[in-house]
Amino acid sequence: MNNENIRKAVREEIRQHPVLTSSLKHFAEHDAVYYPGYGNLGDALIALGTLDLFEDIGWAPKHVYGRHKHVLSGHSHVVMGGGGGWVKGLWESYTEQTVEFLQNGGQLLILPSSFSGFGECLLPYAAQVTIFCREQQSYDALIQQGMPEDRVFLCPDLAFYTQEKHFSDLEVAGHYPVLKIFRRDEEGISRPSRRDSVDLPLLFNDVQWATFDECLPPLRAAASLISQFECVETDRLHMAILFTLLGLTVKIKPSNYFKIKAVFDYTLHRFPTASFEESAQGYSCEEQNDDAYVRKLREEIKHLKREQQAEWERRTIALRQNDALLSRLEAVQEELGEASKKADILLEEKQAETRQKQAETRQKEDLMQQVGVLQNELKRKDDNFDQICLELAQLHEKKNGEFERLRQELETIRSSRLHRLGERYYTIFRLPGVGALLRGVRKIMTG
Template identity: 25%
Template sequence: MMSLSMVTGNYAAFPYVVPKSLDECLSGLEHFIYYPNPGNLGDELIAASTVTLFDRIGLSYEVYEEGRDYGEAYTLVYGGGGGLVSEWDWHEVMAPVFSSPGLSRCVILPHSIRGCRSILQLMDERFTVFCREHRSLEYCRKFNQKASFLPADDMAFYLSPLLLPSWESLVERCAEPGILLRLFSGMNLIKEREAHLCRFYRKTCRRLLRHLSSRVQLLEDGRRVGWFLREDQERDEAFASCLPPVPRMDVSRYGGGDCRWHDYNMMGVYMLLHAVNAVDVVVTDRLHVSIAAAMAGRETMMIDNSYGKLSGVYEQSMKPLSHVSFCRNMEELLLQLRRSNVPVPNHERRD
């Protein structure tokens, strides 16, 4: 049976302490509908951390189902992430959800929000919105004076690898007939959907393990450097054009989905943690690769995405972590690599 290794880092900083404003907001809710933000492995880390926190607090909730009528007065909690930015069209999907006539209260967990004034216009006194970087907080407060906007760390910071079940127990649970029965109650094709998800994660895990062996930079001293760089529209093209010709991979795209199934989210978290645990140094413009690497105690060099998400979260939540650095430009990245004795092809200093 395929197995993913547990990280072996120092977990002392994780989970972060939940801020009083977020704790009181969630603890004060009665039964609510939880709508996770979909996406990649990073979003699965967010979703896994969120549900773990819900259960730790002892909250009563159910996962959102498309097309279901929730009545005239219900509370919605929308999961954290980066869906409400102009680079993606997901804010268009959420607009009718936020404008539903039955919605009596809405909590949006720590999010990046930018370039979506139309979605902000839907938010009134019913909305409490947490922002994971100061830039998003300022943007929201500038264009909306009705909703409550508050700062908070990205939800992924509230998870520790020590809180995870074992990989073997996840595989066993996800292989059991009926695990999705609670999630697809009354629907046909339950077994087919379950089998598809099991096959998807097993196949994706094998692909991740295979690629990790060949897509990392092996140094002469035996250390391994993971250049885990994004390949989508959030990539900073100017920075990317300056990067050296080294092996690289976009780890976050080795999984993900609608993030509604907790055990599968946990499997995605294991895949992400295994990837960062397989190397000694991580260079990335992926926010949740950075957070996972920080959890694992790996030396982490962050570079920004196209709209400043990583720099914002670094300033708000990661600056105190001594093994994590943020590099604003190629010169700073090269300096950090030299300090760590990581040779970079075509970028070596010429005396």
């Protein structure tokens, strides 16, 4: 298979990766944010492939910028860009941010990266992380350090997902034979003279690559430059990947840790134009001995640092677990305090309700007592009324009897002779003439 077919096959392998695509969709459904990686021009190539993948699955996440400790605070799900920032004693770019984020209960997805010595750091939060390794050695190391197999997966570096359209219009001329790009930072072990090599990626260093507009211009400029050469010799992994994607011949040299060889063994070896050389060429015996001695010292120092780091990690894991338990205890105590407050409020409300019901009961009893008193008073008044009615009836009957007696006496008087005589006597006084004379004589006599 030629480079083009292999490139399409690798892209399809990434696109159809069942765990990667399902994990990204799951995080997208939970409003995850994307935390782009920091680094040099090689990291821009990773970011470009990542953005192409996001575009193909129809996801346009919000980006989180910055590298302060609390940069991920306020988010529940974070997708972290891939790269090489997980190497103890060398690159530890994201430790503080991620540990604090995980301690706060966040869910983290780390896109294909290399790992060395971080398994023990992530192990306490294994249920909260989904990790993709871009090569076998990192995967094996994380599993050996105790990470569960259902949280760690293999997937090619997302730089291989970069689409052809970004560089298809560039002319690959190949006018010059060899371009050497060797590291001049902490990872470099080759020592070419400044006239033989240029560390091109360091022209753009410590950048957080987040958008197409940020990634494409410098990458296209670099691609246009390197496409003027037939062959590239480099210990820069992503310069090797970029050259390979352009179809150029690449001779890859090792750096001071396993990353380049591991990625070559996992993905790059499939491209016929890429090859890996274990040792640098062109050094004198004395330089090679000195270089070997320096590498040995570096390895011993790194080994000691890793042992110290491992011991520190074991202690800090215990402390973090204690802190986590203490935090949980404080949270439980706070919840119990809140529950106690709510219980007190409910009890107070219940007591108030009981007091109100008791007051209402007493009020009802008072009302019933008053009703009883009123009923008794009413009964007494009814009894008095009945007595009064009886007395009135008796009085009425007595008056009627008295009236009847008087009427009978009156009838007796009226029927007597004297009454009749009196009637005649007074009749004479009402006669005209004689009556007036008689009234005058009576007046004189009674004088």
